[in-house]
Amino acid sequence: MTGRAVAARLRTGAVALLAAVGLTAAATAPAAAEEYQPVETVHTERVQVGPYGMTVGFSTWPLHAMRSLDFTFTPDDGIAGKSGTLTAIGPDNPGARPQPLARHPRKRDVWGLDVRALPVEGQWTFRFTIDGPAGPGVGELTGLTVLAQPGPPMAVSWSISTLPLLGLVAFLVVAWRRVRPGRAPAAGAASG
Template sequence: MRTRLVTGVAASLVVLTAPVASAQAEPLTIVHSERVPLGNGTLTASFTDWPVKAGRSLDFTFEPDGGIEGRTGTVRAITPSGEPKALGIVGLDGEADMELQRHPLARHAWGLDVVALPEEGPWRFEFTVHGAGGVTTGTLPVPVGPAPGPPMAVSWLVGMAPWAVAALLLARGWLRARRRAVLTWNG
């Protein structure tokens, strides 16, 4: 009885404190920046992880000279095979041409928050920026290395092994309980 009470209190604390812990945003740590020619100026593209690895989440920020105030822009991600790709970012429409929004942690710049480029190879980001001086374009090559860690199948196998053991133990317990119930019922 006491262990159930302790377990219940511990579970309640985890549930009640989880939103508070997750609500505290960490500052964005930029580790690499690239300058992209953009009309008569430049656009600074910054990354929270470098070199970029396939399937690994990171943040991007994009800031044209003079800032983003009074400007709008789009970015198109081009895969190593040359096809435009919607990156499936929460809050964006899923189109290949994604409207640039303020980064949630770096409000002075546009950005993509927690994005993973799924394929290894040479990616390209094509920018179009609309401002008082007209429309400017620029292209940023992004080399993406192999995904870190073991192959996906091995990761899934290792990750699912405890669940398979749990399923076997549950099935065994269910069969034992069923057998006892049948024996008790028969007298």
């Protein structure tokens, strides 16, 4: 088999593999998009935001750095007719900027954050402002302890996860060197 034939077979195999992966992803995407998991609250804290009492819900407890979770913010008499902001103040960002409180994407009757992670361990404060029928209010949930990131350090995790990619690159380099498409045939191979 010539080098060109081997290269053509490699290209055909790669295209077939990519097509199969694409079809599998396309077939499973609609099902995954339609199946939303409900927000499960496993721990709550109370905070008084001016005239408004509010329950802050967490989908994971205790909190760990770099572990994603859902936060829900539920005023006692609902979110209708109110607006507000959240400022997440961590040990590494004492001058954090407020962000508007928005409806949770999977629990539309409350405000919330969907699949968020607090980036560093230490003491966190959530500062809330709410403006509603009873006037403006400000309140803080202080002393939120965020524990160290679970599992190995991020650099070790990324290093281990890149090993299969490095193996694939090494395989492709070896295969390319053996085939070398475009190389002139050896002098004795042409006669025959």
